[in-house]
Amino acid sequence: MMRIDIISAVPELLKGPLDHSIVGRARKSRKVEIVVHDLRTYSTDKHGKVDDYPFGGGAGLVMTTQPVFDCIGSLRQEREYQAVIFPTPDAPILDQPTVNKLSLHENIIILCGHYKGIDQRIRDELVTLEISIGDYVLSGGELPAMILVDSMVRLLPGVLGDAESALDDSFQDGLLSAPVYTRPASFRGLGVPEILTSGNHERIRLWREEKALERTREVRPDLYRNFINKK
Numbered sequence: 001m002m003r004i005d006i007i008s009a010v011p012e013l014l015k016g017p018l019d020h021s022i023v024g025r026a027r028k029s030r031k032v033e034i035v036v037h038d039l040r041t042y043s044t045d046k047h048g049k050v051d052d053y054p055f056g057g058g059a060g061l062v063m064t065t066q067p068v069f070d071c072i073g074s075l076r077q078e079r080e081y082q083a084v085i086f087p088t089p090d091a092p093i094l095d096q097p098t099v100n101k102l103s104l105h106e107n108i109i110i111l112c113g114h115y116k117g118i119d120q121r122i123r124d125e126l127v128t129l130e131i132s133i134g135d136y137v138l139s140g141g142e143l144p145a146m147i148l149v150d151s152m153v154r155l156l157p158g159v160l161g162d163a164e165s166a167l168d169d170s171f172q173d174g175l176l177s178a179p180v181y182t183r184p185a186s187f188r189g190l191g192v193p194e195i196l197t198s199g200n201h202e203r204i205r206l207w208r209e210e211k212a213l214e215r216t217r218e219v220r221p222d223l224y225r226n227f228i229n230k231k
């Protein structure tokens with residue numbers, strides 16, 4: 001079973017997303033083990049301090065070395081980790097191929113930092129992979145960590161049913177999804193594309209392929225070009 005250790009100074013932020021829906025169910029049915037560690041409990045400071053003023057001045061506090069080195073050190077005594085991941089806006093943007101690879105690991109650590117950053121020595125000595133979730137700024141790494149966890153956990157064996165199979169996802173083939181509809185077939189005068197109710201599975205497959213290409217070309221020309229060039 002995959003094990004994910006998440007280190008955070010604000011562990012309350014992680015509760016909801018880990019306890020419900022797909023990730024919550026995956027944990028309950030033991031498809032994944034997720035353990036949250038409160039960084040403050042590793043601080044040797046009497047007030048549980050985990051950050052300090054930056055050398056050289058500037059706004060904001062920087063996460064200090066001691067609690068993080070001690071926390072990761074004690075985890076490493078228990079098992080081997082294939083990755084120590086640090087979500088941060090100054091990193092390559094997370095994509096599906098990276099998620100696919102990470103989901104194959106046995107044990108990983110995710111270290112959540114503050115927006116103003118963590119002491120560079122932590123990144124140099126402990127972190128093995130840095131990821132951003134997009135070009136905008138968040139106040140901490142906790143929400144990005146939840147996004148990373150969700151994206152990995154849904155790929156683990158037995159987590160999604162056949163009906164929701166991850167192989168069908170938008171992005172697994174580098175394209176966005178075709179539009180979907182459900183009952184009723186007519187709602188306030190709005191119908192659904194006739195082909196979807198035709199029962200002709202080959203024509204439906206071709207229609208979805210065409211719509212996926214169309215949609216990708218319109219809203220994500222970068223993905224579209226990539227897809228066409230790779231074919």
Ligand code: 6GU
Nearest residue numbers: 087088089133134138144
């Ligand atoms: Cl991973 N962290 C923070 N704080 N902000 C972000 C981000 C990560 N990705 C995009 N913005």
